[in-house]
Amino acid sequence: MLRSVSAVALAALPMVALAGCGDTGDGASGGSGGKTLTVFAAASLTETFTRLGKDFEGAHPGVKVRFNFGGSSTLARQITQGAPADVFAAASGATMKTVADAGDASGRPTVFARNRLVIAVPKGDPARVRTLADLASPRLKVVLCAEQVPCGAAAGQALAAARVTVRPVSQEQDVKAVLTKVRLGEADAGLVYRTDVRAAAGQVEGIEFPESAKAVNAYPIVALAKAPQPSLAGEFVRYVLSQPGKAALSEAGFESP
Numbered sequence: 474m475l476r477s478v479s480a481v482a483l484a485a486l487p488m489v490a491l492a493g494c495g496d497t498g499d500g501a502s503g504g505s506g507g508k509t510l511t512v513f514a515a516a517s518l519t520e521t522f523t524r525l526g527k528d529f530e531g532a533h534p535g536v537k538v539r540f541n542f543g544g545s546s547t548l549a550r551q552i553t554q555g556a557p558a559d560v561f562a563a564a565s566g567a568t569m570k571t572v573a574d575a576g577d578a579s580g581r582p583t584v585f586a587r588n589r590l591v592i593a594v595p596k597g598d599p600a601r602v603r604t605l606a607d608l609a610s611p612r613l614k615v616v617l618c619a620e621q622v623p624c625g626a627a628a629g630q631a632l633a634a635a636r637v638t639v640r641p642v643s644q645e646q647d648v649k650a651v652l653t654k655v656r657l658g659e660a661d662a663g664l665v666y667r668t669d670v671r672a673a674a675g676q677v678e679g680i681e682f683p684e685s686a687k688a689v690n691a692y693p694i695v696a697l698a699k700a701p702q703p704s705l706a707g708e709f710v711r712y713v714l715s716q717p718g719k720a721a722l723s724e725a726g727f728e729s730p
Contacts, residue, residue, distance in 0.1 A: 507535030510705045511557060513548040514540055515564035515623065515692065516647035517588060520672045521725040522562065528721075529712055536705060544622040544647035545569075552577050552697065559706035562694040562713070564588070564648075565623035569693040579700065582693035585713050586727040589689045590627055591679035593655045593665045598678055600661035605631065605682040608639045608662055616654045616663040619644040623690050624651070628664040630688035652677065666690075668726040691730065 510529075514522050519542045526538035541548065541558070545568035552558055553575040561578070562585075563569040569582050594602050600613055608615050617639065618625030625644065632639055642660065645651045651663040656676050670679030694713055696706035712718055723729070 507537060508702055508705060509537045509539055510559050510702050510709055511539050511541070512560040512562065512709065513552060513556075513558045514542055514560075514562040515545045515548070516542050516649045517564055517624070517666045517669055518542065518562055518692070519649065521668075521721050521727070525713060525718060525721055528717065529709055532712075533705070533708075538709070542647075542649075544619075546571075546621045546623070547646060557699075557701055558697055559700040559702050560694065560696055560709050562692065563623070564692055565626065565690050566693055567626070568623060569695065572697075573695070577698050579696045579698045579703070579706070582695040583710070583714060584691045584693050584730040585718070586692040586722045586730060587689050588666045588668055588692065588727055589685040590624070590631055590664050591667045591670055591681055591685065593652060593663045593670055593673075593677045593679055594661065595655055595658050596676065596678060598680075602662045602680060604680075605635045605684055606637050608632075608664075609637050611640075613661040614642045614659070615639050616643050616645060616651050616660040617641040618648055618651055618664070619646055622646060622648075624648040624664070624666065627688040627690050631664070631682070631684045634687035635682075635684040671726040689728070692727070 522540060529538055530536055545563040545565060549568045549571040552561055552572050561572055572578050573582060592602055617628050620629060648665050648669055652665050652669050652673060654660040655663045670677055694710055696710050700706040
């Protein structure tokens with residue numbers, strides 16, 4: 474749950490590490506002569522984009538949406554190295570810039586959501602974490618995202634704003650890996666996005682902290698220049714930016730751009 478002064482209810486959303494909505498095969502074709510749209514998206518978008526992908530399929534008979542979820546920096550590197558993809562949705566402007574600067578973006582990326590960090594702790598908060606400053610305690614096992622990953626960069630900004638120094642026991646390549654270690658009790662605390670705690674559906678608790686306002690991440694999306702399905706790529710981007718897309722993101726806990 475998310476905690477500040479009081480607890481709030483968590484919305485239950487499915488947990489998916491890698492989703493192929495209705496298709497697990499490779500290539501640009503799926504189903505009975507249909508088409509496959511490939512979307513590379515930040516790990517923190519897993520639940521929401523999986524839902525949007527299913528809705529998009531419903532509105533486009535014969536189309537299958539495949540997702541590659543992961544750390545935005547890793548996805549950006551894969552795209553610039555030639556991995557076939559139609560759409561890229563990143564958790565920071567910096568990782569999107571990598572793709573745009575390489576000439577792999579078709580048009581100008583558009584920010585479609587924002588997200589902020591919370592402290593994730595196991596159910597019951599056995600280590601009794603209360604504030605961001607508590608994470609400096611040597612008695613705590615704290616897990617963070619790696620610095621080059623958007624959630625790691627945001628964590629660094631928030632900790633710097635609070636003048637708190639943390640020595641993490643591990644640095645993970647995406648936010649879901651941090652959340653998993655907290656959920657399994659392998660860490661006393663970790664910094665993840667608010668949306669990840671909500672998606673965990675009560676398996677962890679989230680503690681709000683004021684310094685998160687200093688490290689709000691903007692999420693940009695763009696169709697890719699070498700998209701195998703350029704028309705569908707544009708349609709998917711427009712769908713994410715549409716009112717139904719905004720509603721799904723808001724329900725998941727994302728903030729408006």
